[in-house]
Amino acid sequence: MSSASDPIDFEPSSEALASMTTSRPSGWGPVRAYDWLDHHAANRPAKEAVRDLGTDRSFTYADLDRRADALAGYFGSLGIGRGDRVAVLAHNGVEYFDIQFACARTGSICVLLNWRLTVSELEYIINDSSPMLLIHDESFADSANELQRLCSIDSLLEIDGGKPDSAYERALGEATGAELQRAALTHDDVITIMYTSGTTGLPKGAMITHGMNFWNCVNLGIPAGIGVDTVHLNILPLFHTGGLNCYSNPVLHAGGTVVILKTFDPAETLQVLGDPAQGITHFFAVPAPYQFMMQHPDFETTDLSRLRIAGVGGAPCALAIMEAWTERGVLLAQGFGMTETSPACIFLDPGDALRKIGSTGKALMHTEFRIVDDDGNDCGPDQVGELWVAGPNITPGYWNKPEATAKAFEGRWLKTGDAARMDDEGFVYIVDRWKDMYISGGENVYP
Template sequence: MTIDRWIAEKAAAQPEKPALIFEGAALNYGDVAGEIDARAEALRRAGVGRGDRVAWYGLNAPEVFILLFACARLGAMLVPLNWRLAEGEIAQIVESCDPTLVIHDEDFAGAARHLSGRRVVAAGAPLPEGRPAKAEAAGEDDPLLIVYTSGSTGRPKGAVLTQAALVANAAMSVEAHAMTPDDTVLNVLPLFHVGGLNILCTPAFSIGATVELHRRFEPAAMAQALARVDLAITVPTVLQAVMETPQWAAADLSRLRAISIGSTDVPVPLIEAVHARGVPVIQIYGATETAPFAIYQRVEEAHATVGSIGRAGSACEIRLVKGDGSDAGPGESGEIWVKGPNTLIEYWRAPEETAAAMRDGWFRTGDVARRDENGLYWFRDRIKHVIISGGENIYPAEIERVLRDHPGIREVAVVGRPDAKWGEVPVAVVVRADPALTPESVLGHLEGRIARYKRPRVVVFVEALPRNAMGKVVAAEVRRMIASMHAGENAET
């Protein structure tokens, strides 16, 4: 069985049921099923068969899902390209995945033409016929998605997810959100990430719910849309931008049953501000390699477990592993390992990186968490972000959470800087909300809240923090920024 059956079954039972709402127009399940049928046959005639790749180069559009389900039927793989990357980076990914076709929207027509040696086709145009691929039976164990993420070597690596991974992921999302076929879910996140594709959209299709899709994120448009949907997915930077619009204050959120949030450490004050509007916020923890669900809050526990990333996913296993390889006990910190059908089967054509990330079927996330006596998980930080100062582990996220409470701080990132005496010391990189904010005020805010050895030795004020497409602060760029600054220009303490 392939996951295009989700659409086919709903089309047979309720063909007029809305499946996708996009730019004011609705496609019902019958429409979508017909589009998938046509696209799958066109792809096959263009030479796309089992194991082949099809790349999408464009903004959010219904076409992404049509291609996804058409590829599922053929046993092919969809590669959604991160359009925010430079053209050279896109070319590198295309070379890696070697797609049979690159399909692009009008926004990226010029960039797509620069992909030399590729069959490039505009969305909506007839696909070029070639030697038709052999029709082969596909199944849930076939790879379906290659989603590229940053590699440890600096080169992007493609996480390969099977159809079974999307099935397991969908089941966990439906559970977390208490999602029903009557729901309308909202996605404004880019579909080149598993968050945009799989936190709400593919789970909604799996049960016959309705997806409202935005071409790209616009704060006012999202604030208005929240009044007409049941569920929405966001990330902290997106939610903060929405809450700063007048449309947020004016929106009637009585229909909105929950907002799910993830991608990075979530500020508790942001969660509490949404709770004050009567809307539960649930945290989703995972990675590109886990499709992404791995640990999550359930809607019914949202108010009682604020700050937690939730409980182990029902379709996967979770371990917390200490540095010596033993399992962490309650209250102890360890690296999050995930095992289950939702995890990647490999990094595309990267056996060494696959071997480094996997251990006896467990995916090593590189993230640190602790589990309390109630089975709730609490995120600590990325292992690579941990600062080792005088032999002590310092978790930057812990310091950042405290500093975010300072009314004069808009944004903050804490990174390590080499130090001759201590090995590393923490540095606080701050975007001011109050122009009069001083280093002394920043550091004074930490007094009595964290141990003195964890306190930053330097406070640096900047205009903005570097972020990636999903709103995560890029710590490596922050560290490079600090390295390029002369220590004497900063506020030493």
């Protein structure tokens, strides 16, 4: 086993256990899920929370708080409450955060839909999650209507680029959250269902809890230096954990500002990164956008001096990309995660990026990992095995998939399905997919 902070091997006596139990305060129970938006609206109402460049709109924490309450009131008018699902099929926009916080306030669950999927692929997800409401933007109106015809969706609500007379904005204007009774939620309650790519079969809906969101904010917020003065540019789809949770949610948790682009464009992204009026301090992407930007003619002249941290994940980052950005004064912070881990669990400090090329780093503060062989025994340095992770940021399982959930876990350990090794300094390297391994001549072989 290896971890940034291994658990202490401590076995308390039965008397000590009894003492700890009886000394708990009255009413002690699961940890309450706190409302970050409500906190910031009360303490920094005029602070900018979201800057939506796709529609040229800006929202303070007070604005976002009012919108979340109004949308929660609209949910209530449709009979949507605790445990009910609300699906989203839309390009990036402030509406993702409206919906997330409205779901949190009603106890409902947000189902994020990948707009790259076909209607037939989305039909499976809709039937699996059974949302009462599908919120979609105008570009997906045909798909939404077809899905309503094919599946049991009670209501549709269309987003139209922030136009005051759009169905979505009218719903916010007409609804009221004044009488809203906010759901009493704990860290164990589900806030989001994110469907995995289905590389091992049909997509599975990973359940993301309020606690997972919180611990991801802590896990990422500390090494990324996220705070009230953070201004994060998000280009990744907000239906994906990379867009929503690296670093958008951690920034909102800290009271910073999230800047949203509707979709990625290399020239536009470089322009925003270099614009002092935007003041971008944080950025995250998969390797491809970094490559596209470094190949753009504006890359050499863009002022990147305000960037404090640029994260990269989702795939191995090529040395050429690392070196090109390092030459521009930007050290890329690599990491490893997956939808089921909310997503961050391993992080490579930018200072080690070039020294440990190919490594995803070490365990984040509130995550443990093991690398195990076929028999579940811990591997030694540089021995390849399957990566297992544990911690409060790990999914409780898959929606409607008890067998898949049971198969994914060994006790409290989530089996990632990734083949990995750890060097003698404790740095982790992802080798391949463990499930792609085959045996030849008694040796593990990776295609």
